[in-house]
Amino acid sequence: xxxxxxxxxxxxxxxxxxxxxxxxxxxxxxxxxxxxxxxxxxxxxxxxxxxxxxxxxxxxxxxxxxxxxxxxxxxxxxxxxxxxxxxxxxxxxxxxxxxxxxxxxxxxxxxxxxxxxxxxxxxxxxxxxxxxxxxxxxxxxxxxxxxxxxxxxxxxxxxxxxxxxxxxxxxxxxxxxxxxxxxxxxxxxxxxxxxxxxxxxxxxxxxxxxxxxxxxxxxxxxxxxxxxxxxxxxxxxxxxxxxxxxxxxxxxxxxxxxxxxxxxxxxxxxxxxxxxxxxxxxxxxxxxxxxxxxxxxxxxxxxxxxxxxxxxxxxxxxxxxxxxxxxxxxxxxxxxxxxxxxxxxxxxxxxxxxxxxxxxxxxxxxxxxxxxxxxxxxxxxxxxxxxxxxxxxxxxxxxxxxxxxxxxxxxxxxxxxxxxxxxxxxxxxxxxxxxxxxxxxxxxxxxxxxxxxxxxxxxxxxxxxxxxxxxxxxxxxxxxxxxxxxxxxxxxxxxxx
RNA sequence: GGUAUCGUGGCCGAGUGGCUAGGCUCAGCUCUGCAAAAGCUGCUACAGCGGUUCGAAUCCGCUCGAUACCUCCA
Numbered sequence: 001x002x003x004x005x006x007x008x009x010x011x012x013x014x015x016x017x018x019x020x021x022x023x024x025x026x027x028x029x030x031x032x033x034x035x036x037x038x039x040x041x042x043x044x045x046x047x048x049x050x051x052x053x054x055x056x057x058x059x060x061x062x063x064x065x066x067x068x069x070x071x072x073x074x075x076x077x078x079x080x081x082x083x084x085x086x087x088x089x090x091x092x093x094x095x096x097x098x099x100x101x102x103x104x105x106x107x108x109x110x111x112x113x114x115x116x117x118x119x120x121x122x123x124x125x126x127x128x129x130x131x132x133x134x135x136x137x138x139x140x141x142x143x144x145x146x147x148x149x150x151x152x153x154x155x156x157x158x159x160x161x162x163x164x165x166x167x168x169x170x171x172x173x174x175x176x177x178x179x180x181x182x183x184x185x186x187x188x189x190x191x192x193x194x195x196x197x198x199x200x201x202x203x204x205x206x207x208x209x210x211x212x213x214x215x216x217x218x219x220x221x222x223x224x225x226x227x228x229x230x231x232x233x234x235x236x237x238x239x240x241x242x243x244x245x246x247x248x249x250x251x252x253x254x255x256x257x258x259x260x261x262x263x264x265x266x267x268x269x270x271x272x273x274x275x276x277x278x279x280x281x282x283x284x285x286x287x288x289x290x291x292x293x294x295x296x297x298x299x300x301x302x303x304x305x306x307x308x309x310x311x312x313x314x315x316x317x318x319x320x321x322x323x324x325x326x327x328x329x330x331x332x333x334x335x336x337x338x339x340x341x342x343x344x345x346x347x348x349x350x351x352x353x354x355x356x357x358x359x360x361x362x363x364x365x366x367x368x369x370x371x372x373x374x375x376x377x378x379x380x381x382x383x384x385x386x387x388x389x390x391x392x393x394x395x396x397x398x399x400x401x402x403x404x405x406x407x408x409x410x411x412x413x414x415x416x417x418x419x420x421x422x423x424x425x426x427x428x429x430x431x432x433x434x435x436x437x438x439x440x441x442x443x444x445x446x447x448x449x450x451x452x453x454x455x456x457x458x459x460x461x462x463x464x465x466x467x468x469x470x471x472x473x474x475x476x477x478x479x480x481x482x483x484x485x486x487x488x489x490x491x492x493x494x495x496x497x
Numbered sequence: 498g499g500u501a502u503c504g505u506g507g508c509c510g511a512g513u514g515g516c517u518a519g520g521c522u523c524a525g526c527u528c529u530g531c532a533a534a535a536g537c538u539g540c541u542a543c544a545g546c547g548g549u550u551c552g553a554a555u556c557c558g559c560u561c562g563a564u565a566c567c568u569c570c571a
Contacts, residue, residue, distance in 0.1 A: 034571070047571035076569060087569070172566075174500060179567075182499045223569085245571030250500090275571070276502095282563075287570060321520070322510060327503075327564070334509045337521035344520090347535090389511050393519035403536065468530060475533085486534040495534085 006061065008241070009325060009385045011249065011272040012171050016385055019271065021240045027058050027065045028239035030231040030269075032248055033125070035072040036106035037087040040113055041292035042315070042330065043278040043285030047245045049316055050275035050324035052119040052433060054243070057382055060431050067122040068234045071110075073103040074128040074210060076223035077202070086220075089209060099210050103129075113295045116312040118433045124234050128226035132212045135221040135229045138263060139200045139214075147262040151191040153203030153217030157258060159196040166261050168196075171272060172250035198255050200225055224255035232260065232268065242269040246276050247284075278319070279329045280305070293330070306332050310339060313435040317342045320388040320432055341396070343495075346436055348399040349428060352421055355405065357414040369401050371416040375423045382431065391427060398424055452483060456492045459485070 006019040021027045031051045034040055048069075058065045075088035092099045114121075128135075139155050142148040147162050148155050159168055163176045179196055199222035204211040211218045231239065237260070244253060253272065260268035277284045285292040293303055301309030310318075318338035322328040374397060381390035401420070404410040412420070428434050455474055462471040475485050482497045 032571075035569080040571085044571045050571090085569090169500095172500075174567080178499065182567080246502095246565070247570060250566055251568095277565070277571075279564080284565070285571085289570095318509090326510080329509080331509080333521080337509060339521095341520045344535095387511080389519075393511070396519060407536080463530075466530075472531080479533085484533070487529065487532090488535065489528080493534090 005380075005383045007383060007385055008271050008273065010270075011274045012269075017271065021063070022238065022270065025063060027063045027241065028235035029055065029058075029065060029067045029241040029243065030227070030235055030239065031067070031069045031122070031242075032227060032244035032252070033069040033071050034106075034110055035075065035087065036103050036110060037075065037091045038106060038287055039294055039296075040106075040110050041285055041287065041294055042298065043280075043292060044245075045113065045117060045295060046278040046319050046328065047243075047275040048114060049117060049119060049319055051243050051273075052114075052117075053320065053324070053388060053431070054241070054273070054386055055120060055122075056431050056433055057386060060426065066124070066235065067120075068124045068126065068231060069122040070226060070230050071103075071107055071125060071127045072226065073100075073107070074220055074226065075099075077199075086208070086210065092209075116295065116299070117316055118313065118435050120433070126230045126234065128221065128230075129210075131226060131229050131233065132221065134233055135225045136201075136214050138225060138229055138259065139216075139221075141263045142200060142259065145262050147258075148200055149193070150216050153219065154191055154199060155201040155216055155222075156192050156197040157200055157222075157255070157262070158193065159198070159258065160194055162258050162262055166258075168258055169254060171254050171257055174250065174254075198222060198224060198251065200259075224252055224259060227252070228256050228259040228263075228268070231256075232264075237264040238266055238268055238270070240269075241271045241273060243273040243275065246274045249274055275324045276327050279327055282329060285330075305330075306335065308336075310335050311437055313437055314339045314342050317392075317432075317434060321392055323385075323387060323389055325385070342434075344399055345395060345428075348402045349424055349436070351406070352398065352402050352424060355402075355417065355421075357412075357417050365413060367412045367416040368410045369405075369412055369416065369420075371412070371420045371423075374398075375419065378423065378427055388432065391432075395424065395427060452478070452494055456485065456494065460492060 007016040008019045009015070010017045029051075031048070033048075034044055051067075051069075055065060055067050073088070075086035077086060088099050088102055091097075092102045095102065097105070111121075139148065142157065143150070143155065146158075148157050150156075159176065162168055168176050169179070176196065180194070201214055201216055201219055201221060203217035203219040208220070210220055212220060231242065242253070242256075257268065260266075279285065280291050280293060283289070283291050293305060295312070295315075297303040298306065298310050298315055299312060301307075314335070318335055319328060321338055321341075374394065378391055378394045381387045381394060384390070398420070401410065405412060429436075455478065459471045459474040462468070462474070478485060478494070484495050484497055486493045486495060
């Protein structure tokens, strides 16, 4: 296994650390999933695709990974005060649906979208509403440990008390004294002892439909609780990796740490990973501000931002050309650049796959390309905190290899050719999870392909007869319909625009 | 206001004390009936000002600018 050399940037230590799982060869990973009250936008997708890369690479290294990603179907309160609104309930009112119909609708949208991106489903995808009993147990435990108090049927986590024994804020680099000093004007009348306290259980207002019985009231769980309940249930009190979007670092993940430590007296997670935001017009994509683009708008091209549609795999390739911890700005130009690069890479992949060693066997029996060194460089890139942009830069070196092999400028041995083919395939499809869209064609498109090939034949006959007006007509008419002919040394191929 | 992060060539984006990322664009060339496509070659940047160092885009300080979190958001 190459795993000895994997380094992961740990948000809590702010440094790259050698990855060493609790149990050799087995990895437990938890990632905060979506709140299903609206369609996932592209920014949401970026985070899940970042962790899909992590999941795929760990598996590629030979780890058995249990990947848990929750579905938040209970809704958080938009404001922490008593007048808060639950986005799922709000949406149910607007769309005149049962809350669970809202949840179902957007869960399905999430799954189909991730499938289009060819993201692997997690091992377990638990829902918050399916784990109310577990959440209540945790609240009871935290109360028993003395770090929570009940007020009017609601239960709050006592951050000040917790901070006496265990520093609150270590993930986000905040310190409680500063936070208290900088508290904005106090909410008029809060049940909380301190503004920093957060709800573990909320008593439901009469109009609140999503409610469950508990020892304290008919109500619903606080918004940080589900992740603690479900991560520890499926991965244990201490597990390897916890991931999520950068925007969840505080307060969500900070509160998760506090809850788990209050219960179990140990830090729940060894490696905290945070994926950075996808921005649009230099600003974070966000549901509430309306600054976002939906995946389907990408794929159809029906939007004001893009000049044309972009496929899911090109979109993903674009994202992976930036490191997951960097902010990535979304733009039409950047997408177009990625698409061209992607197509070039896939063309080379196809050419390489079709190469037979007999083409080079008359050579000296030596490779002039150091395949093993190149392969190592690819692994080094991924081992350095999943550096997909560096990996992709190395994959582009294959474009040069393939061209110079074709031109006979380089030689390769059979062993090296197979290694090159396999390594490229593994990284392209297993690790990055890309799809070769051009070679995936249905029976119908097969028929169209043969029709175009017939036209190519006719055109080449015309060219042979120097009947250039006919040949140019075929070429130009096809081009106007989005079919572009490419004349090469070995004949004419075509591509779709 | 507090806490972080970041500022790289025409664009997107890596990296990091000394050796050229990569992609796209652009220019020149090769190929081609012409074009397109493809290939080859070229384009040496790191916000500003100081400091440390034999040497900094990379470390330190300040200034300016941007973003994120501090209210739900991946």
